[in-house]
Amino acid sequence: MAEAVRNRNKWLIQCLVAIIYCLFALSTQQYASLLEDQPIIWPAAGFAIAVLIRLGLYYALGIFAGAVTAGLVLGYATPLAVINAFGETLMPILAVYLLYFLPFSANFYRLNDYLSLVFASAIAAAVGALFIALMDIYSGLAPLDDAYGIVLSWWMSDMLGIVILTPLLLLYSSVALPKVITKQSIETVLLVAFATFNALIVLIGWDFGLVLTFKSSYLLAIPLLWSILRFGQVMTALIVFEYTLIGIWGLLLKQGFFIGADLQANASLFWAYFMVMGLISLTVSYIVNERNMLYQAINQSQAGNYIFNSRNLQFEFINNATLNALGVPFRKALKLGPVDLKPLYDQQQFRMVLSPLLEKQRAAVSFETMIKAGGDQGLYPAEVHIQNIDYINRDCYFASVIDISERLAKEQQLRLGNQVCELTPQAIMITNKENVIIRVNKAFCDITGYQADEVLGRSPDILNVDRYNKLFYEAFWKRLHDEQLWKGEVYSGRKNGETYLQSLTIKLLHDDQGEIEHYIAMFTDITQEREQALHFKQLAEFDHLTNLANRTLLQQSFKSALALAKRHQKRLAVIYIDLNDFKPVNDTYGHTVGDKVLRQVAERMKACIRGSDTVSRIGGDEFSILLSEVDSMTVCDTMVEKLKAVIAKPVKVGDITVHITASMGTANYPEQGDSLEALLNFADLAMYNDKEKMKQV
Secondary structure, eight states: OHHHHHHHHHHHHHHHHHHHHHHHHHHHHTTGGGGTTOOSOOHHHHHHHHHHHHHOGGGHHHHHHHHHHHHHHTTOOHHHHHHHHHHHHHHHHHHHHHHTTSSOOTTOOSHHHHHHHHHHHHHHHHHHHHHHHHHHHHTTSSOGGGHHHHHHHHHHHHHHHHHHHHHHHHHOOTTHHHHHHHHTHHHHHHHHHHHHHHHIIIIIOOOTTOOOSOOOGGGGHHHHHHHHHHTOHHHHHHHHHHHHHHHHHHHHHTOSTTBOTTSOBOHHHHHHHHHHHHHHHHHHHHHHHHHHHHHHHHHTOSSEEEEEETTTOOEEEEOHHHHHHHTSOHHHHTTOOGGGGOTTOOHHHHHHHHHHHHTTSOSEEEEEEEEEOSTTOOEEEEEEEEEEEEETTEEEEEEEEEEOHHHHHHHHHHHHHHHHHHHSSSEEEEEETTOOEEEEOHHHHHHHOOOHHHHTTSOGGGGOOTTOOHHHHHHHHHHHHHHSEEEEEEEEEOTTSOEEEEEEEEEEEEOTTSOEEEEEEEEEEOHHHHHHHHHHHHHHHBOTTTOOBOHHHHHHHHHHHHHHHHHHTOEEEEEEEEEETOHHHHHHHOHHHHHHHHHHHHHHHHHHSOTTOEEEEEETTEEEEEEEEESOHHHHHHHHHHHHHHHHSOEEETTEEEOOEEEEEEEEETTTOSSHHHHHHHHHHHHHHHHHHHHHO
C-alpha cells in the first residue's frame, strides 16, 4: 500500500513538472515575436536544471513530456516536437551529470556551488544548442549557414534563463525565504518596494508624475547592494528575478531602458545586462555571505580570537570572547594588545615568543599560558596559537586562545587514574569493542608473565587454557552481554605455560549511543589462596594420619544422610569399629609401624564402602562407618562381615607381618536414635558386646 502511494506521488510530481515546464515554454513564446521569434531568455531551461538537481534525474521524464507538449501546442510537427524536446531534456541532464565531477552541493549555499552550476550549465547549454541546430539543419528547417546563429541564440537564451531562475529555485525553500522575510520584515518590504520603484523608472521609463533628471541604470544597483549586504543570496536572487520580469514587461510595452528611439528592442543589450547583473550580484552576494559567516563564527566563538599589529602589538580585531576577557568597552579595547590578556608576559617577553614569526622562521607558534577571564573570574589556563596573516596589506598576526581548563582537569584525572591503575594489586586489562587488548597494567604483567608490548593489539584468548569447552564460552558471553557484568573464578594460563586460578570481574563500557566501547577485566591470582583454603579444610575435616574423615566431617555427612533418609523414608546405619590387640603392635614394633598399619587398615575399609558412605577415624584405633539410605539391616550385617574379613588379613610393613582383628557394633536410624551421638553410643556398646563374644571364642 505504501509503495503504491509513493509511486502515485512520483507520477503526480512528474505531471506537475511537465505542466510547469510547458507553461514556462509557452509564456516565453508570447514575447518571442518581438525579437524575430527568438526568445532572448528561456526560463524553462533554468527550471529544468533546478528540478533535476532538487528531485533527481528520474524527473527528466517530466521535462521531456512538458517540452513535447509545448512543441505540439505551438504547432510543431510531432517528429520536430520530439526532437526539440530531446535536445531541451539533454541539456539539464548533461548539466547535472557534469556537476557530479565539480565541487557542488545541492544545498547551494557556497560560492563554489554557484560557480560550478554556471560552468556546467554553460557546457551543457552549448551541447543542447548544437544538437537542436544540427537537427534543424538535418530536417531542412534551417540552412547550414545559420548554424552558428542558431547555436548562439539557443545558448544565450538558455544561459540567461539558468542564471536568472535556477539560483532562485535552488535557494528557495519553505524555510529560507520566510525566515529572511520574518526576521527583517519591515526592511524586506522597504527593499522590495524600493527595488520595484527603481526598476519601473529605469526598465520601463515611468516617472510617476515626478520630474526625474536621473534615470540611470545605476539606480538598480542600490537595491542590489542593499540586498547583498543585508539579506544575502536568497533575496538577491529574488531581486534579480524581479528586475528581469520588469525588463521583459518593458520589452512588451516597447518602452524603457532596452527600447531604442525606433521602438526596436535591443536584445543583445538586454541579454548582456541581465547576464552580467545576475552573475556579478550573485557572486558578490556569495562572497559577502561567506565572509559574514566566517566573521560570525570567529566573533561568536567561545575561544578568544583576535588580530594584532606586528609593529605595536595592538589589536586590529577582537571577538566577543576576547572583549569579555578584557572587560573594557570596544573603543578602549582597540588601544590594548595581547599582553593585556597575559599577565605572565610583558612586551619584551611576548616579542621573544613571537620572534620565530617576526624573523619569518616559522608560520605559526603555540604555547600555553594563563589568560584573564571575563569580569572578576581571575585567570584560566589557555593554549594560544599565533600565525602570520596579511590583514589589509599589513603584517599582522591572528591568535586563537583556547580554554584548556577542562582538558587539564581530564589529564589530571587520567594521570591519577593511571597511577591508581599501576599501584593496584589487581591486574587490569582493557580491550576495545572488537575485544582487542589496548591497555594492561603492571599487575597484569606480574601475574601473567607477559609484557605490555607482547599483548597489546592481541586477543585475550592468548590467556585461555584447555579446561573449558565451547558451551562454557557461549554461556560466558551471553551472561556478560545480558547482565553487563561477569564475576567468577576461572583458570587461566601464564606465558610460561602454568595454569593458575583467578578471581575475575569483567564489565562492559558503552558510548553515548549505547554501543559497546570497551571491556574492562580485573583479576587476581587466587591459586595460593585456594590451595591454603583447601589445606585448612583438609586439616579441619580429615584425619592427618589416615586421611579419613574426622568427627567434624562425619557430623556434616550425617546431617546430609539423615535428611535424605527422612525424605525417602529409609534407614541409615553407623558401624563402630575397634581394632583388637593393636597396642602390642605399637609396643613391639613402634609407633611408626603402628601408623602404617592404621593407614593400610583405613585403605581397606574405604575400599569396602559405597561412594555415598563415610569412613571416619574417631581416635586411636577406633573408627566408624556411616551407611546412608540402608534398605534393611541385612546390608549392615553383610558390611560388618566384609569389614572383619578384610581387616583380619595380614598387614605387611616391610619385613614385618602383623595380624589384627576388629570388633564392631552397629546402630540404625530410626530404631536406635536420630542423632549421631546417640547412634555412636549405641554402636559403641554393641561393639563391646562383640569384643566380649570374640574373647570367649
